[in-house]
Amino acid sequence: MKPPVAAFPPLWRSWLLLAALATVLAAAASIVHPAARQLRISAGRQPDEITLTEARAFRGPLLWLDARPTTAFAQDHLPEALPLNEDQWNVQIEAVLLRWQPGTRVIVYCDDTACGASRHVAERLRHDYRLDDVRVLHGGWAAWRKALAP
């Protein structure tokens, strides 16, 4: 007995199904692959992070701290930023505390969203030195460079 014609869906419906299947496969790969973690990190934003736009809008005094290795700071850094990294902490912290004034907002940055150095520096300043307004620049040095790009 011949099957009814209605049992065969049109060709476009098959292709739609195939496209959906392909998308599901790609999505699954992007979830389970270790490299996808980096992408997901960059998408989120921590409560103590501040964007470049927000930092520029702040009306009070700002103190920029560069938590990258000293060699990277020597190559280039934000205007008026001071270096403060874990490697040279004991040498660099004094200049930071002498620049700081009550009411100053401290913003720490490192390379990009994935780098943890700025967060650790910020936590140390809050906990060990009791500085109350310390933020981490969302996107770090990469965000600054991107903002400068034409």
Add this chain to the structure above:
Amino acid sequence: MPIPPSAFSLLPASVPVRSMGLALLLGSTLAAPLTAALRWNSTEVSLHLNAGEEIGRAAFAFVNDGDAAVDITSVVPGCGCTAALPTKTHLAPGEKGEIPVEFHRGNREGTFHVSISVYTSADDSPAALALNVEIATLVKIEPRFIYWKAGESREARSVRVELLSPQSAKILDAVCGNPLFTARLAPVDHSDRLFDLVVTPPPDGATFSSITVRAQMGGAQTERIYTLLARTL
């Protein structure tokens, strides 16, 4: 109702096998940018150093699970305190290797996160490794920064100094770098492990002083230096 023999039997009968192959190819093409040749056993490794330990060692293991050989072109630790050198720099497909790392504590205490960037011929952007180091604290000093605002009374202020470990360690002294300030260690109890560091600023003027607290490990005769800052605004 009979159970279908495979998931493919759920597809309409009109879907040709060739089209399904195309779908798989399309799916794998979309996912292709995420494929990396070096696969790390873990991109995060933790280390713990006791109060007397100077060096900590760990390793990041990996395998080249790509189809082509991979060259490790450079390994850049984010801190001069860490040395990292791969056991081999050229990896054939399927070959395993590791990057041993050595952390030198120096005068550090507490938690440290060292990033390590691994550049390879397989990818333009480096693989980001994280070394989390926990170093046992010998002396806890809180806070590390005291200040007197302009116009504020210049009364002495205290900083708590606590010897945490080991039992044989002891606090030696506390010295101000600026003679306008004075610092005195006052025992809080009879344990010889808990002190108030009483800092007296000059009566007027804007100035500052670093204050150095020295502690000594017992048998090892290792001295540790801790600094804090006092400032008048």
